Amino acid sequence: MLDLLDFLDLLDFLDLLDFLDLLDFLDLLDLLDFLDLLDLLDLLDFLDLLDFLDFLDLLDLLDFLDFLDFLDFLDLLDFLDFLDLLDLLDFLDLLDFLDFLDFLDFLDLLDLLDLLDLLDFLDFLDFLDFLDFLDLLDLLDFLDLLDFLDFLDFLDFLDFLDLLDLLDLLDFLDFLDFLDFLDLLDLLDLLDFLDLLDFLDLLDLIVALGLALGSAVLITMRDTYPGHIDLGFFMAYTSCGVLVLYSLFYGYYNREYGG
Known part of the structure; x- marks a missing residue:
């Protein structure tokens, strides 16, 4: 330097x-x-x-x-x-x-x-x-074991599901048969009820007509049979009440069953 x-x-x-x-x-x-x-x-x-x-x-x-x-x-x-x-x-x-x-x-x-x-x-x-290699080997062994156990559990579960499906199918078929039986009973009951309604309709018509004709005869012959005038008016009112009840019942039936 x-x-x-x-x-x-x-x-x-x-x-x-x-x-x-x-x-x-x-x-x-x-x-x-x-x-x-x-x-x-x-x-x-x-x-x-x-x-x-x-x-x-x-x-x-x-x-x-x-x-x-x-x-x-x-x-x-x-x-x-x-x-x-x-x-x-x-x-x-x-x-x-x-x-x-x-x-x-x-x-x-x-x-x-x-x-x-x-x-x-x-x-x-x-x-x-x-350590990673050892952990990988242990993990692979564990995964293989889990896969095997899962496979066995899956097979057992499939067998159980097949059994449940079979039981459900049998139960469903029984239920369908029971529904068919109930439908048959309901159909028979409906037919019987319709026959009864037809009979009641005819009976109501006959009763109403009978009461109406009887009341008309008694009211017309009030001079000849003056003691039966009250019975004539009662029969007339009764025939009118029967007709009213028949109309109400027929309207309810028509609304419920559409016929």
Whole structure:
């Protein structure tokens, strides 16, 4: 690092020398141009100018000496600052190198830990694979056993369902026979009831007609048989009541049986 900094300082010093040579060359050119200008002026002006130039040269010399002193002071300050910078750089380089060594040690430790963790992880994966394989075998055996037991239970259940279906079919057939028997009884009862209704209708008609005719005869012969007038009116009212009851009964029957 120090050799590199010395080399950089040497390059900077050479650049400064080249810059000073360039400045001297430019001053020489300016002086030649100025001499050419003096040739164009009068002699008196030239003498006056020479006196003025002498004064200027003296001032320039003083200024130049002051400038050199200032440059030396600046160079000394720059050199001290450069030395301080070098010391700081050396210190920073040392710190960087120590940090780098610590970082390398840390990386080595991390690599070692990663390797150990990887080995442990691989061992753990192998162990898990072995456990998974054992669990898979146990699960397959258990599933085979369950499948066999389920198959047996399913066959027994199918046999039970077949038995239930057979019993249900027999019960259903018996129920159908019972319904057919009930339907036959209901049909016979309905026929008997219809015959009874027909008979009652005929009887009601005969009774109503008999009562109506008897009441009409008794009411008509009220002068001949005055004691039977009340019986005649009773028979007339009774025949009307029988007809009313017959109409109500017939309407109910017609609504219930539709006939």
